[in-house]
Amino acid sequence: MPRPSVSERAGRDVGGWGMLGLAFALVVAAAAIVAAGIVAGGGAAVAGWVAGVLVGVAGLVVAAGLTAVAPGEARVLQVLGRYTGTVRNDGLRWVNPISDRRKVSTRIRNHETGVAKVNDLDGNPIEISAVVVWQVEDTARATFEVDDFVEFVAFQTEAAVRHIAGAFPYDASDRTSLRDNADEITGQLSAELALRVAAAGVRIVESRITRLAYAPEIAQAMLRRQQAGAVVAARQRIVDGAVGMVQAALAKLDEEHVVELDEERRASMVSNLLVVLCADRDAQPVVNTGTLYQ
Numbered sequence: 568m569p570r571p572s573v574s575e576r577a578g579r580d581v582g583g584w585g586m587l588g589l590a591f592a593l594v595v596a597a598a599a600i601v602a603a604g605i606v607a608g609g610g611a612a613v614a615g616w617v618a619g620v621l622v623g624v625a626g627l628v629v630a631a632g633l634t635a636v637a638p639g640e641a642r643v644l645q646v647l648g649r650y651t652g653t654v655r656n657d658g659l660r661w662v663n664p665i666s667d668r669r670k671v672s673t674r675i676r677n678h679e680t681g682v683a684k685v686n687d688l689d690g691n692p693i694e695i696s697a698v699v700v701w702q703v704e705d706t707a708r709a710t711f712e713v714d715d716f717v718e719f720v721a722f723q724t725e726a727a728v729r730h731i732a733g734a735f736p737y738d739a740s741d742r743t744s745l746r747d748n749a750d751e752i753t754g755q756l757s758a759e760l761a762l763r764v765a766a767a768g769v770r771i772v773e774s775r776i777t778r779l780a781y782a783p784e785i786a787q788a789m790l791r792r793q794q795a796g797a798v799v800a801a802r803q804r805i806v807d808g809a810v811g812m813v814q815a816a817l818a819k820l821d822e823e824h825v826v827e828l829d830e831e832r833r834a835s836m837v838s839n840l841l842v843v844l845c846a847d848r849d850a851q852p853v854v855n856t857g858t859l860y861q
Contacts, residue, residue, distance in 0.1 A: 578652025
């Protein structure tokens with residue numbers, strides 16, 4: 568983004584209630600002067616009219632500088648096209664009567680992007696949307712650096728979300744992914760957005776991904792892949808636990824000298840124990856009424 572050519576500075580303003588009283592006094596004085604001239608008659612009437620009109624116009628000019636500033640708003644002042652400052656003090660204020668006063672909201676706002684269909688780093692189509700919390704920090708830049716800062720934030724948010732979605736895979740166990748590293752992803756999204764909208768005087772408060780899913784055309788295939796991965800991971804954990812239990816059982820038998828097993832019977836016992844421990848169904852017990860070898 569180009570470097571901003573203007574930055575916010577405080578505008579010249581004074582309390583408005585005193586100026587309101589002055590404007591009212593001038594209008595009343597103008598009426599009194601006109602009335603006195605009419606009573607005097609003759610040349611004094613004409614002079615009274617002229618003086619009264621001048622004083623009344625002065626009162627109206629003073630009144631034209633009165634500006635009400637609500638909390639959470641600011642007034643950007645321009646005099647003959649030149650930026651002269653920003654008024655952030657709330658209440659009734661008085662500024663240069665010939666200045667142009669633009670209202671700019673400094674309240675915190677939300678912007679939610681529409682659901683965008685993009686390809687992640689692995690080329691898989693996904694649907695993603697985000698919500699961004701932002702606030703105008705520099706009213707001068709928001710007014711003069713871009714045509715419409717609200718629309719500017721909306722477009723830059725859309726571009727940043729698409730860029731972040733294409734820079735990471737949806738799901739990955741060995742690297743940063745959109746699904747498993749939400750805090751890191753939203754942190755990078757906020758940082759990128761802050762750079763994109765800084766020229767418009769906008770501060771990013773927070774950003775969050777509100778929707779993240781595979782596109783409908785591949786959702787079922789990806790769901791089956793995730794389920795298969797979960798089954799494999801569960802089986803691996805079961806096998807690891809079963810091997811540990813078999814090792815502990817054989818060590819205990821050897822330690823207590825419960826039974827002497829040759830290599831063939833030891834292998835058979837290991838096989839039977841692994842079948843019992845790793846099976847996804849309950850094993851059916853078989854009672855051996857003969858010897859260990861028959």
